[in-house]
Each structure stands twice: as C-alpha cells, then as structure tokens.
Amino acid sequence: MTENKLNPDSWVDQYADYLFNYAVARVSNGEIAKDLVQETFLAGLKSAKNFQGAAAERTWLIAILKRKVIDYYRKINSKKGKAEVRMTYNNQSDSAGDWLEENVADPFSTLENDEIENEELGLAIQECIAKLPKKQSSVFVMKTIQGFSTEDICNELGINPSNLWVMVHRARTSLMGCLNENWFKL
C-alpha cells in the first residue's frame, strides 16, 4: 500500500468545496460552514505531524471537520438556556386542534430521508467532479452549478462554443460513469 502524504498547498483547491458541502448540510449556515472549513484546515496543519498516512488526506480532513461541527454545537448549547428546545404554538391560523397532534411527525413522510440522501448525493457528485481534469471540471462547474451562460464562460476561459460543448460532453460522460460506480451501486 502506498503511504498517503499531506500537501497543504493543494488543500483549498482540492477539498474546500467538498468540506464546505459537508459542513453546510450540518450547520445550515454558509458563513459558519465557511469558518468551520477554515478551522479544519488550520487544525489539520497543526496536527499534520500526527498524520500517519493510514487514511487518505480527504478522509482525514473530514474526520477533523466532524469534530469541529460537534464542537460548534457544543459551544452554542453551552450558553445558558440555549440547550432547551423551544416550541411555539402557532396561533395565527384558526386551527382549533390539539397542539400535540399538530406537532407529531407525519409517519408517512420521507422528507427527512430525502435530505440525507441529497446530501450524500452532493458529496458523491463533488467527489466525481474532483476526479475530472481541471479544465473540464471548471467548465462543468461554471455551467451547471454556477449557471453561467455559454457566452460568459467562453469569454472567461478564452475558448469557442464548440470547444465548450466538447468539454461539457466529456465531463458529463465521465460523471455519468463515475456516479454509476459510486452512487447507484451503493
């Protein structure tokens, strides 16, 4: 087995988006998620000498980020009175029903699962995008996620539209293959 090494120089380029998606799904606030990712990188640097090369770099960083997320929840809950769950009864509506009955979870709802699944899907896609060649991935990301127009991307990257579509095609084809492996086979 090849030993894994850390190269902090490429951390931001390689893992920032991946970690950010992971964090945003957990703290549901972009600003806080960003700070957590930043802290993760710094903590990673600090304890880089303890890295034994047994895990992949990304797995290792995710492990740190997990601790950071837990610490974050601990911190906001340690403020007095914040630890309790507050429920407000909504009396704007004219529903005269039973409070408890209205607040009970819908047993047939699968919405919670959807959210978890979407998050995992997001990470799987992110992983697959990271495997693409740099140029293809930047074109794909700009087009699909950031939603830039074809014209803007062409100007930005100095390519012509047919070039762009070829790259989009290659990116999409590899993504289909990659997701087939990593997502549908689960």
Place this chain on the structure above:
Amino acid sequence: MINCEQASTICNKKQYKEATLLEQINLSLHLFICKACSSFSRKNSKLTVLCNKADLQLLSEQEKAKMKETIERSI
C-alpha cells in the same frame, strides 16, 4: 438527418435549455431511430436531475484565496 455526434451535442445543450426548436425536433427524430443515443439522452437527463437535486454549494474564488492566505501564514 443529423448524425450521432450532432445529436449528443444537442442533447447536452438541451440539459442547459440552450437547444433551439429546430435542434430539438432533429434530436427527437434521431432518438427515435437510434438506440445508443436514446440511452445516452436518458442518462444525461438523469445526471441533470441529480445535479439539481443535490443543490451543490460552492465557495467563491475570493473566499478560497482568503483561506489559502491564512493557511500559508500559519505554515
């Protein structure tokens, strides 16, 4: 009639709603007779659905640059 290569390009454009009406008609005619392209088209639409569903978030370039700076300072 269009060939498979043209069909795939139109199919990709369609994912971003950039195919013209004529192109779309040509594509559907082609998909009608070409099994390989209809399979590609199906998978391609699926990928679009997945990407939309995942609602991916990105950090902006400035934010990344700032992070890099902070990391470099503490190395």
